[in-house]
Amino acid sequence: MRTSECDLVIAGVGGQGVILISDVIGRAAVLAGKPVCGAETHGMAQRGGSVINHTRIGCRYSPLVAARSADLLVALEPAEALRFSHYLSPQGVALVNTRPVLPVTVTTGQAAYPPLEELIERLGQRCGKVIAMDATGLAERAGTAQAMNVVMLGALSRYIPLSEELIIEALSRVVPERFLEANKKAFALGKAEVE
Amino acid sequence: MKEYLLGNAAIARGIIEAGAGLAAGYPGTPSSEIIESLVDLKGDDPMHIEWSVNEKVALEVAAGACWAGTRSVATMKHVGLNVAADPFMTLAYLGVGAGLLIISADDPFCHSSQNEQDSRRYAQFAGIPCLDPRDSQQAKDMAAFAFDLSERFDIPVMLRPTTRVSHSRSDVDIRPQAGAGQGRQRQKSVQAPRFCKDPARRVALPVHARPLHTKLLAKQQRIEEALQDTPWNRMHLSEKGGVGVIASGLASLYAEEAIEELGADISLLAVGCYPLPTNMIEAMLRHVSAVMVIEELEPVVEEQVERIAAKVNPSVKILGKGGFIPREGELDGLLVRNAIARMISREELPAATCMPPGVLPPRPPALCPGCSHRATYYAMRRAFGKNAVFPSDIGCYTMAVNMGTVDTCLCMGASITLASGIRFGGEEEPICCSLGDSTFLHGGMTGLLNAAYNKARITVTILDNSTTAMTGHQPHPGTGFTATGEPTVRVSLEELARALGAGLVETVDPYDMQATLESFNRAKEFSGLSVVIARQPCVIKSRKSGKPRRAFRVSAECKGCGMCVEFGCPAIEFKEEKAAINSLCTGCGVCAQICPASAIEEVAK
Numbered sequence: 001m002r003t004s005e006c007d008l009v010i011a012g013v014g015g016q017g018v019i020l021i022s023d024v025i026g027r028a029a030v031l032a033g034k035p036v037c038g039a040e041t042h043g044m045a046q047r048g049g050s051v052i053n054h055t056r057i058g059c060r061y062s063p064l065v066a067a068r069s070a071d072l073l074v075a076l077e078p079a080e081a082l083r084f085s086h087y088l089s090p091q092g093v094a095l096v097n098t099r100p101v102l103p104v105t106v107t108t109g110q111a112a113y114p115p116l117e118e119l120i121e122r123l124g125q126r127c128g129k130v131i132a133m134d135a136t137g138l139a140e141r142a143g144t145a146q147a148m149n150v151v152m153l154g155a156l157s158r159y160i161p162l163s164e165e166l167i168i169e170a171l172s173r174v175v176p177e178r179f180l181e182a183n184k185k186a187f188a189l190g191k192a193e194v195e
Numbered sequence: 196m197k198e199y200l201l202g203n204a205a206i207a208r209g210i211i212e213a214g215a216g217l218a219a220g221y222p223g224t225p226s227s228e229i230i231e232s233l234v235d236l237k238g239d240d241p242m243h244i245e246w247s248v249n250e251k252v253a254l255e256v257a258a259g260a261c262w263a264g265t266r267s268v269a270t271m272k273h274v275g276l277n278v279a280a281d282p283f284m285t286l287a288y289l290g291v292g293a294g295l296l297i298i299s300a301d302d303p304f305c306h307s308s309q310n311e312q313d314s315r316r317y318a319q320f321a322g323i324p325c326l327d328p329r330d331s332q333q334a335k336d337m338a339a340f341a342f343d344l345s346e347r348f349d350i351p352v353m354l355r356p357t358t359r360v361s362h363s364r365s366d367v368d369i370r371p372q373a374g375a376g377q378g379r380q381r382q383k384s385v386q387a388p389r390f391c392k393d394p395a396r397r398v399a400l401p402v403h404a405r406p407l408h409t410k411l412l413a414k415q416q417r418i419e420e421a422l423q424d425t426p427w428n429r430m431h432l433s434e435k436g437g438v439g440v441i442a443s444g445l446a447s448l449y450a451e452e453a454i455e456e457l458g459a460d461i462s463l464l465a466v467g468c469y470p471l472p473t474n475m476i477e478a479m480l481r482h483v484s485a486v487m488v489i490e491e492l493e494p495v496v497e498e499q500v501e502r503i504a505a506k507v508n509p510s511v512k513i514l515g516k517g518g519f520i521p522r523e524g525e526l527d528g529l530l531v532r533n534a535i536a537r538m539i540s541r542e543e544l545p546a547a548t549c550m551p552p553g554v555l556p557p558r559p560p561a562l563c564p565g566c567s568h569r570a571t572y573y574a575m576r577r578a579f580g581k582n583a584v585f586p587s588d589i590g591c592y593t594m595a596v597n598m599g600t601v602d603t604c605l606c607m608g609a610s611i612t613l614a615s616g617i618r619f620g621g622e623e624e625p626i627c628c629s630l631g632d633s634t635f636l637h638g639g640m641t642g643l644l645n646a647a648y649n650k651a652r653i654t655v656t657i658l659d660n661s662t663t664a665m666t667g668h669q670p671h672p673g674t675g676f677t678a679t680g681e682p683t684v685r686v687s688l689e690e691l692a693r694a695l696g697a698g699l700v701e702t703v704d705p706y707d708m709q710a711t712l713e714s715f716n717r718a719k720e721f722s723g724l725s726v727v728i729a730r731q732p733c734v735i736k737s738r739k740s741g742k743p744r745r746a747f748r749v750s751a752e753c754k755g756c757g758m759c760v761e762f763g764c765p766a767i768e769f770k771e772e773k774a775a776i777n778s779l780c781t782g783c784g785v786c787a788q789i790c791p792a793s794a795i796e797e798v799a800k
Contacts, residue, residue, distance in 0.1 A: 001455060001456055001458050002456075003452050003455050003456050013558065014560070022364070023199070023364075026199035026364055026366075027199050029199070029366070030197050030198065030199045030366050035365075035366055036199060036364075036365065036366055037330065037363065037364065037365035037366075038363060038364050038365075039359055039362060039363045039364075040201070040362050040363070040364070041306075041362075042224060042225060042228075042307075042362045042667075043224035043225065043306060043307030043362075043665075043666070047560040047561060047562070047563065047591065047594065047665075048558070048560055048561050048563065048765065049558055049559055049560035049561070050558045061448055061449070061451060061452035061455075061528070062445075062448055062449050062452050062527070062528040063330070063359060063363035063364070063365065064359065064527050064528060066527065066528045066529040066532070066544075067529055067546065067547030068544070068545070068547065079555050079556065079558070080558075082550060082554070082555060083549075083550060083555050083558075085550070086547040086548055086549050086550075087547070102556075102765075102768065102777075103556050103557065103558035103559075103765075104559075104561045104763065104765045105556045105557050105558070105559070106556045107760070107765055107767065107768040107769070107777070108760050108761070108763060108767075108769070109757075109760060109769050110556075111556035111557060112556065113556055114554065114555070114556075122550075122554070
């Protein structure tokens, strides 16, 4: 029996704004009157390391999404999408920003960064659907590359059981006033990618 | 009203709602956001909130405040409780004035810690009650409740969140009207704060300690009885007996979910308070033929279940550690679900299959681009050579373990004392230890004093980035600001080092490679105890301050020798046999000083 309405994991690199996405979704779920829980990465791993957040909408139990059970994986970086792909259910949907962030192991020549096509192909073998987009480029079009996470949030909004109205309301409580317009634009551009 | 709250923010809410008037702590993941949230929540209330110099200090300050009649809290991470263990153990004897809450945040799986010790053992050891929350709501409610419990039984109370409680979020019922002021007013009306002299309860002379120990032991039964009826111990007995689960804290949430998902008729006792509810455990053990005990880390519950079973139902089968539930690392929903499934002979779900090694490049946490610690360690290694011994400490710089200048990491401040011991133990190579500014003030000062007094011929490097960086940039006595942002005395590390007895004290800017090398060389040749203070503000903080950055590029002179790449800054890449500088560059200019071909040059703006 399902114990959660919708399970998602949000992956990326420390500093990319993973927490903003889960915070907005959590707040929107509270506005919708749904129970919600989730877990964040703080501390040591944030220093340029891989980070993952778990968010469970309509759930009163574990803050962690179990392996092979995420309905959605949102990745702000393509290698991190594959790194955390074991959370995806076989029917799950992966939303991926295609812009790589090279880890220090690659810049110093100790390891290789796989070609994007290979990353996407492997990811496709582990879930129902992969939606890849240059979210960083879209955010630049919206006025600020920093809003890349909000582009991904816009794309994600198509798949989560929360109304766009509530998500935007939650977003406006989290983002500083002066960046709100650019963020709304970024949200719309991300959403349009999934149409 | 509901809010989506981080566990630590929920704890802060509970503390405010209980009307606490003082909070003291030392930063440590996963506990740090409690103090920070209190600062955000306190508003204009005169509540005293401090970052203390270390956890022992924090607990003693909180104890003093509670003895003066103010509800108080001390926050720390689990290993911080080791530092505070001395006051912790005896406070259980002496008791409290107003309520005293001690928060020790555990870190199963060592997400950001050097060990995964279980604070519930400490509470048991001291004989104080322990509350073990499983989500943000319980964390908030327990924090508030702890003060009443503490006052009722004249005893400090421990709250023990884990990483997955402190750093999880869930929807929490809050009382928006309960600002810092109101809770405190309620407290104050009971009794104006003042210290009441009572040597028999405040002076731990042997003659006082003996009867206090007897009193402490006598309280245990009454505390257990008081905790039995709290909403955090909950039992559901299945209709037909069969098997049961006893789970504590977060594990009880995993167990509830697993039982729901399996749709199985299993009795469940969820416990959240210690001393454990003996009557409930007895009822469970009489009801079932087998019981699984599910808890993270130590078998604290399991040992007691075994003891009770021996009395009430010796034939009951007890499953837990040793086969079903690991004693190390953290649990998760799948692990708990499969353990329960195995007990009831149901199918187990496959475990996660991560990508095989080699497919993805590792992305370990690393020093930031432009971090001055990297420059300091680079110079240190060049000056002291690879045969030198480099004891290190706890902070961001521990991540530089691959640079060859982190030979040890034990506990806060141990770099200096280990270095002394390594010297006295007979090591003859140069010894240069290192620790951060906050770590030095926390636990390094006594070690430096000891090194001077006992004539240790070592070099101590203070990596001074003028903040407590790893835990999120908290201020300390070297920064000139308090936890609430008020200006205060700014302690000089140079004067401290001299006062503690160092013979040579030098300060360098690690972005100046030549000067840093020269300073390390003088320290190495010095015949006594030398201190090098490598000072450059944390690059994360200076980036946020909007200081203009210098820009650098690699010219055609690059020979592709790779020395700059070996330096390990994420802003330097190697492409087609040449170095290249990427957009992460913060403009520290250290690589330009390292390049033997002078091929890295500043771009004029």
